[in-house]
Amino acid sequence: MPTKKKDVKRIDTTIQTLGPAKIPSNMPYCRFMEDSAATQVNFAEDLDDGASASQTLKLELAGPRKNTYFDPSKTKCAIVTCGGLCPGINDVIRAIVMEAHHNYNVAATLGIRYGLQGFIPKYGHPIEELTPRSVSDIHMFGGTILGSSRGPQPADEIVDALERMNISVLFLIGGDGTMQAAASLLKEIQDRNLKISVIGIPKTIDNDINFIYQSFGFDTAVEASTIAINCAHTEATGAYNGIGMVKLMGRESGFIAAQASLALKVVNFVLVPEAPFTLEGEGGLLEGLERRLADRGHAVIVVAEGAGQDISKTSGETDASGNPILGDICTVLRREIKAHFERKGIEHTLKFIDPSYIIRSVPANANDRVYCGFLGQHAVHAAMSGKTGMVISKMRGHFIHLPLHLVTGQRRRINIGSDYWRSVLESTGQFLYMSSCFG
């Protein structure tokens, strides 16, 4: 299976700094990380895109440095959370506050309410100080105690607010758009020649941020998804020719659907945006489903919401201007499955489950909590040492610093030529019924 050749462009992994870190760290105990500490990864191998030209990246390791750039006693930090919810946001907030307070003794950490809106005076959202006491239990709750909002706000107004509040470090927890906003802020800050560090902690329920192998909250979301899938399986086996269908998040990348299918071995068909498929005809879903029911009497289908865009597009509905409306794929599938089996006179039952926000609003599980704790700690380490314009990531077991520009712009997607996707197909066995899933 050939994969498309990518342009080989030199990837720059240099991390910016506000200036040399000269103040000896007052951390009470520490095995410090050498500032130049780095790990090397082979881009081609480690990023699973087998066909592109290989290059070796040197990535700066995260961790506490012997010297800080900021004087902790005069440093005010701010945290803002943007975009959709994700398990573990509160864990990251808590880790930042605890690290900044206990290990660096910063002057204060402020919580910005409702995303970037919180910086804009006209919204009137209050700013609140976050203390170890106020955040001590927040990891028991899903969501974000700060509230969130979508969409950008003017970079100049935000930087005005940072200046007004005398903030030295801004932590942004958010997705692709937020990381782009962070880049705009960085530019505005540099234009004003301010000494404000901008650190991102990338967040995406879909696990689709570039260079982030597994985003925080993903493991929890997968675990939560398995409950819905298990129920779909129970419903499927509870009826003659029972079909259980589960819709999971994933507009452009089907990681949740794929991983949940690996975790719960009852899935027979998993449909993701990366792997186009056909409905009709030999090798299509309908005929495959029919054969599966004939063989086993039930079937479970997991659908990432962005799967089969070409199919939902051509569903015949048009808008006022006569343009095809992008339908909901599950609505299309349910209608077509029903029609197919009625046409064939085959009794069947289809139960549809859309857990929707349930998989992203639950509290983080133990694994994600550990992960979020590290992200928060390392974000503070990076900021205090004067790094800026970067995000915290984990790659091949190491926490690293990545420049902002690497994580924006392009989405991470399942490589359907990879071992990972092969394992998913091995696990579902769908290739036996539906050859179109090979892409």
Added chain:
Amino acid sequence: MPTKKKDVKRIDTTIQTLGPAKIPSNMPYCRFMEDSAATQVNFAEDLDDGASASQTLKLELAGPRKNTYFDPSKTKCAIVTCGGLCPGINDVIRAIVMEAHHNYNVAATLGIRYGLQGFIPKYGHPIEELTPRSVSDIHMFGGTILGSSRGPQPADEIVDALERMNISVLFLIGGDGTMQAAASLLKEIQDRNLKISVIGIPKTIDNDINFIYQSFGFDTAVEASTIAINCAHTEATGAYNGIGMVKLMGRESGFIAAQASLALKVVNFVLVPEAPFTLEGEGGLLEGLERRLADRGHAVIVVAEGAGQDISKTSGETDASGNPILGDICTVLRREIKAHFERKGIEHTLKFIDPSYIIRSVPANANDRVYCGFLGQHAVHAAMSGKTGMVISKMRGHFIHLPLHLVTGQRRRINIGSDYWRSVLESTGQFLYMSSCFG
């Protein structure tokens, strides 16, 4: 608040038998129940319908009798599960099989596949023998290992099958329709003068079967619902003027919505079929919601699927003949809330969660497992002693026998004049915002 006067008709609680139980029980250990043992309940008080005339019912207590009607060594039992899934069905199946095998040593217990269809030859579903070994772990799974189906099948064909398989006892696990089918079978059996006992174990996820205070699986369904509600609350607080809406099962009775609201104290509005409400104007939901958001910045709404039928009916959509289409209440509410706040220029975010089958397909929790275990044991005790045309129920802490006719025909609904509903309103505080909820 006045409640409607009910007709006072004499309620007959007599249990039918196939004949005198004369064979000494071979149960290895038992404290037997006197055959005449009964408890008395005051119908008016105990069924929470304060206004109806009072009568005292004498109800036969469930439990093992000293003598059996059937000779265990020659007795074949059959179990059939019908209608929608519900947590605990497998627990009841398991309890019946274990009790019949270990304590009565019956010849065999057969599992009928896919509901009443399983009796009808044309469907070709296999019959399988259920043994302690084959059912030992099934309580770990939701759903029914036998499969289920909806709808009636010809009583004569079913009784033909019972005769053909030489079945002495039929256990039916199902809802209102199944209990009506049981009544038809009973009549056919009596017409043929057969000695077959028909025992029902009423099942309803909505908790709406008459004379059954709390149906098995209800507690589990409520527990599962609280996860979705908690997520809705997390989403609501995670956005400025965030509204979380959860749709829960309950076509004619809102018990799940009401009980889940009591269990998770974050619900601000609970809408059930029993309590009509208005959308527009003073005391309506929209204005109440607006005031709630103004006060607290977020709101959680729990909606039983059958709530507000008059509102969804008058939503303006009509079918080809111009008749109003009964809309989905949550679709209507989401549209109207959006329109209302847009009209008012109030920023808001609404997140909708429909856990649908998730709340009914999960395995039973500990409480329901205990309950289902008793239901299964008592069903076998009743059958072996020759009782027929009855169901097992629990009332005021006692397991009792109820004639089939009492549990069919009429649905149990929340009495909105009751202490129970008052407590729900106290818990949500919705009366402060929405006077129309008083019904």
Added chain:
Amino acid sequence: MPTKKKDVKRIDTTIQTLGPAKIPSNMPYCRFMEDSAATQVNFAEDLDDGASASQTLKLELAGPRKNTYFDPSKTKCAIVTCGGLCPGINDVIRAIVMEAHHNYNVAATLGIRYGLQGFIPKYGHPIEELTPRSVSDIHMFGGTILGSSRGPQPADEIVDALERMNISVLFLIGGDGTMQAAASLLKEIQDRNLKISVIGIPKTIDNDINFIYQSFGFDTAVEASTIAINCAHTEATGAYNGIGMVKLMGRESGFIAAQASLALKVVNFVLVPEAPFTLEGEGGLLEGLERRLADRGHAVIVVAEGAGQDISKTSGETDASGNPILGDICTVLRREIKAHFERKGIEHTLKFIDPSYIIRSVPANANDRVYCGFLGQHAVHAAMSGKTGMVISKMRGHFIHLPLHLVTGQRRRINIGSDYWRSVLESTGQFLYMSSCFG
């Protein structure tokens, strides 16, 4: 099976009041309960002690009254939590605070820290005001936010504190000892001719309080216990002749052990304080266990900590004065089982699990949350209407008022002649292996 004859003493169910309730309730919405509303229960039948003489008790129903005794705007309430933890304490605290604030608008509700110590100046524990905001999320946590302590404190010092703080209503959440302390406080209050209402909410993880059918938190504790039992079963089946043993709370009453065994059908032997058993010889546990292993290759034993006191007493260990030391029953059982099988040359593996505080420190499940919500609401209703010297209980589905004296002094225990215990034995099947369990 004969049960011991109890003395038939007239049971007085009269509830004391501080005086006539004359102030119209300011509850914003309410269907009020008639002050004289009562339910009747047959003591003999409803309390499951079949042998005692029967008497019918008239029990006052809980609920809001049309008139209050206290003027809410001048009423300060206090809550104190005593004794060991139990799931749901925070739910009761929350419900009291919410009800007192939202529905009665009382002046304040104070939280007393660390049990009755919190009233005694020398301990120096701070008093904190409990507000809807401060308690809004506490139901997500196990334990008690107020802290607890064991043991009595001088009644006069406590009443001094109540006077000093101008408290009108004291809610005590605690066990048998706490209810006795409540009675002492009541006496001291009456001696001083004060108008302070004393309301108890009985708490016991062992479910052993008289006249309380199922204490709050019990259902959650049982659910938590099933996890440990399931693990014991997994360990037992994972080894040849594997034995899994689980120790559960229950010093004098084995309700948790019994109920958890009913909930998780994998238990083969359940040992409770109420049902003496023998270790050695025919019908003893050792021989029964040996036969069970021979039959099935594994066994699960659930032991209430107070089971087999005669056995652990006679374990041969003596203290300095030569008196027998009351051993830990599980230590004795593990030693004796090991010795028995080694003597017989039978390979076996025994895995012991003591979940200890895990079953009582978890947050309440949905069922207990609903229950605790009602307890808190009804406690406030009772107090505001001027009732005193009473506790809230639930009997046969009704929330009722019980005089303090009824719930103290005597423990509730499993009636081993009851249907309930018979069902436990049916469920474990232990009578097949161990005839001594019949008591």
Added chain:
Amino acid sequence: MPTKKKDVKRIDTTIQTLGPAKIPSNMPYCRFMEDSAATQVNFAEDLDDGASASQTLKLELAGPRKNTYFDPSKTKCAIVTCGGLCPGINDVIRAIVMEAHHNYNVAATLGIRYGLQGFIPKYGHPIEELTPRSVSDIHMFGGTILGSSRGPQPADEIVDALERMNISVLFLIGGDGTMQAAASLLKEIQDRNLKISVIGIPKTIDNDINFIYQSFGFDTAVEASTIAINCAHTEATGAYNGIGMVKLMGRESGFIAAQASLALKVVNFVLVPEAPFTLEGEGGLLEGLERRLADRGHAVIVVAEGAGQDISKTSGETDASGNPILGDICTVLRREIKAHFERKGIEHTLKFIDPSYIIRSVPANANDRVYCGFLGQHAVHAAMSGKTGMVISKMRGHFIHLPLHLVTGQRRRINIGSDYWRSVLESTGQFLYMSSCFG
């Protein structure tokens, strides 16, 4: 902090084969792995032992090969599970059976009962064939459906059994001892010149197998541990000067204790075998605990069972010969803490929780299920291509083949000079109270 210098011995990563793989794979769909595919890891960096000399290892990548060595239609596989339980064993069994059956169509997969005993005729354990149907639901259960046992069995008798049963591939799921047994079997097989592949899937609840970064089941065990820790925290905060102590598995390596402390941020002291500490005096646990209680009023201590061996050794107890008895560290700690605070006249409460087997007997969580699925698939791929004397491992995100000799002999332990341990200390903050924890 200096770490000990290790001998630099050349590490041989060559994988043995039974012979060239020449039979074209009949896998229905596959993106095959080049046989020579390998990843490179830097031993020094990737194994976190900063001080040892660096060498780059070339590690063979796991995955399906284009050609198989064995003819599937004539290949019988066997699976044996040894040693203590661990979450995910059933998942690995299931994955092996499914992969061998569906993707290779092997003749049969046999399940060996109760560990290596299952091969030895005198034990008389039956062999059972494992089919997709018989294993389809086993991942829902903890433990191992095959049963397990400890200890070695004669290699020649085992190989006799393999020959007798005509087994071509033996999968061993077990710990350090089992991998040593696998090495002995390999030798015996080679001495007899047999063509039997021996593949190990390393299992350890303590996460202490060399070259295995995270063993399967570890994540689940950590998650289960957090429940106990949370309860300890609830108990600690529920009493004045409350101390919650939790004992967790980990005889020689404290990974579970460390990771669970990272996951649940309520732990104040974590004690592991790798980091010696003192009880008495400045910087000792007792004084640190006293200061912590003075500061915060409660404390949570997590203890790996192998922590403080020097302390428990010197507890004063001696055996018959006068040698010091290695005490249980938690018994010692509880006694010393009690004595310390009584001596100082400081009121305190200590609650001890030992979840013991609960953390290892639960079913695997989603993350471990995915992991176990891959382990099983890759084990089959390796075996079918003729590899032998190896185990499946995951390193830096890649599944790889490791020679058996690398994973035996030496235990993996926490490097207390590592970033990982620093993060644990940052998270607990124990260095503020107890300087002796630096090792």
